[in-house]
Amino acid sequence: MFKSKLMKSAVVAVMATFAIGSSVPSAPAASKTIELLISADTNIQTLWNTVLIPAFEKEYPGYKVNVTFDRNGLRDAQTFAKIVAAKETRRDPGVDLIDGGIAGRLAQAGLLYRPSPSLMPNLKDVSKVLVKQGNGQIPYRASTVLLAYNSKNVTKVPKTLAEVLTWIKANPGKFSYNVPSGGGSGYSFVQTVVDMNLDADERLAMSLAGNKDIQTKWAKGLETLRDLNKYTYGKNGTYPANNAATLNLLSTGEIDMGTVWSDQFASAKAAGTMPANIKVTAIKSPSLTGGPAWLGIPINGSNRTGGRLLANFVLSPAMQNAIMGGALKGIPVVNLAKLDPALAEGVKDVDVTDMRAPYFPANSDDLKSAWSLAVPGK
Numbered sequence: 348m349f350k351s352k353l354m355k356s357a358v359v360a361v362m363a364t365f366a367i368g369s370s371v372p373s374a375p376a377a378s379k380t381i382e383l384l385i386s387a388d389t390n391i392q393t394l395w396n397t398v399l400i401p402a403f404e405k406e407y408p409g410y411k412v413n414v415t416f417d418r419n420g421l422r423d424a425q426t427f428a429k430i431v432a433a434k435e436t437r438r439d440p441g442v443d444l445i446d447g448g449i450a451g452r453l454a455q456a457g458l459l460y461r462p463s464p465s466l467m468p469n470l471k472d473v474s475k476v477l478v479k480q481g482n483g484q485i486p487y488r489a490s491t492v493l494l495a496y497n498s499k500n501v502t503k504v505p506k507t508l509a510e511v512l513t514w515i516k517a518n519p520g521k522f523s524y525n526v527p528s529g530g531g532s533g534y535s536f537v538q539t540v541v542d543m544n545l546d547a548d549e550r551l552a553m554s555l556a557g558n559k560d561i562q563t564k565w566a567k568g569l570e571t572l573r574d575l576n577k578y579t580y581g582k583n584g585t586y587p588a589n590n591a592a593t594l595n596l597l598s599t600g601e602i603d604m605g606t607v608w609s610d611q612f613a614s615a616k617a618a619g620t621m622p623a624n625i626k627v628t629a630i631k632s633p634s635l636t637g638g639p640a641w642l643g644i645p646i647n648g649s650n651r652t653g654g655r656l657l658a659n660f661v662l663s664p665a666m667q668n669a670i671m672g673g674a675l676k677g678i679p680v681v682n683l684a685k686l687d688p689a690l691a692e693g694v695k696d697v698d699v700t701d702m703r704a705p706y707f708p709a710n711s712d713d714l715k716s717a718w719s720l721a722v723p724g725k
Contacts, residue, residue: 381412381653386420386447387640388530388590390611394675395446402669403660410653415442419530419589423449423708430458434647442645444654450484450643452708455556459483460644460651467655469662472681476700477639484641487661488670488677489699490610491637492535493627497603507632508539512571514604515578521603523580523587523596526723528715530590531705535636536606537718538706541568542633550633550703557709565714569721576725584724597625606635613676637702639680 383400385392392414400412417426426442426449433440445453453459461483464471470478470485477486494511496504500521505511515522525533542550544567552558576584580602587593590611596602598621607627615621629635642661644654660666664686667679672690680699683691705711 439649454482467659486639492635525587554704
C-alpha cells in the first residue's frame with residue numbers, strides 16, 4: 348500500500364527537472380501524424396497539450412500529434428465499437444495511441460498491440476509486475492483517490508470507510524462526491540462503498556473482467572449511498588458534476604470533506620487555489636482506489652510505429668520527471684533511480700503495484716449506470 352509519504356508528496360510544489368540520457372528509438376525521417384485519443388479529465392488534456400506533446404514534437408520534428416479529447420471517457424462505448432468495426436472491416440480506426448480506461452477494454456478484447464522493450468527501450472525501466480497487469484496496456488503515471496478534509500473543522504479524521512460514513516451523518520451537508528460518470532474521485536467513493544459487501548476475491552475478480560453475478564451484490568451498497576442523500580451537500584440527492592467541482596466546494600469552504608484525486612489536489616495546492624487548512628489522508632477497510640494510468644496502441648492503427656514512439660518518449664526520464672514535478676504532480680512508473688533524486692524522494696515509499704484497483708471497464712460502466720438509477724434524487 349502507499350505510505351504516508353504520498354500525502355507529503357501530494358502537497359509539495361516543485362519545478363520539473365528534465366533528466367538527460369533517456370533511451371529512445373530513432374524516428375523515421377518522413378513526416379507523420381499520430382492520432383492521440385485522451386479519454387480522461389482536463390488536467391490530463393493539459394499535461395499532453397502543454398508538456399508531453401510539445402517536448403515530443405521538438406525531439407521528433409518529423410512528427411505531429413493530433414489530439415481528440417473525450418472528457419472522462421463519455422464516448423468510450425462508441426470509440427470501442429468504432430475500433431472493433433474497423434478491425435472487422437480492415438480499416439484504420441483513426442486512433443494510434445489512447446490514454447484512458449478504454450484501453451483496458453481493448454486489452455481484454457485482444458485489440459492492443461503489445462510492445463516489448465526491444466521496440467520500446469524505456470519499458471525496461473517499468474516494473475514487470477505493472478507490465479503484466481497491463482495485459483498489453485502501457486503504464487505511464489499513477490495516482491490515487493484520497494479523502495480531503497478541512498483541518499479547522501474536522502477534529503477527528505476518519506481512518507476507515509465506516510468512520511467516514513459515520514462522520515457524514517454527524518455533519519449533514521458537509522460532505523460530497525462527484526457524479527461517478529463525471530470523474531474518478533466520485534466514482535472511487537461509490538465503488539468503495541459497494542465493495543464493503545464484497546470479499547477480497549470478488550473485488551479482484553471485478554477488476555479483471557466483467558462479472559454480472561458479483562454485480563448483484565451491489566444492492567446493499569447502493570442503498571447505503573441512497574440513504575446518504577439527505578446528509579450530503581445539498582441534502583437532496585444532487586452531486587457535483589466532476590472532479591473539479593468537488594475541489595471547488597472544498598476550496599470555498601462549502602464542504603468540509605470529499606474525495607479527490609491525489610494529483611489534482613497537489614496541483615491545486617501548487618497553484619495556490621487550495622487553502623492550507625484543506626488536507627488529505629488515506630482510508631482503509633476498504634481503501635479508496637488508485638493505480639496506474641494506461642496507454643494503449645490499437646492493434647489495427649495505421650501508425651503503430653508513431654504510437655509506440657510517443658509512448659516510449661513518455662516513459663523517458665525527462666517526461667517522468669515532468670509528470671512528477673510539474674503541475675500534474677503525478678506518480679512516476681519507472682525506476683526511481685533513473686529520475687531526479689529530489690523529486691523521487693517524495694514518492695519513494697509509494698508502491699504503485701499495490702494500490703487497490705478500480706473495476707474492469709465493463710463493471711465500472713455498469714456501476715455508473717446503476718448509481719444513476721438508484722441514488723440521485725431518491
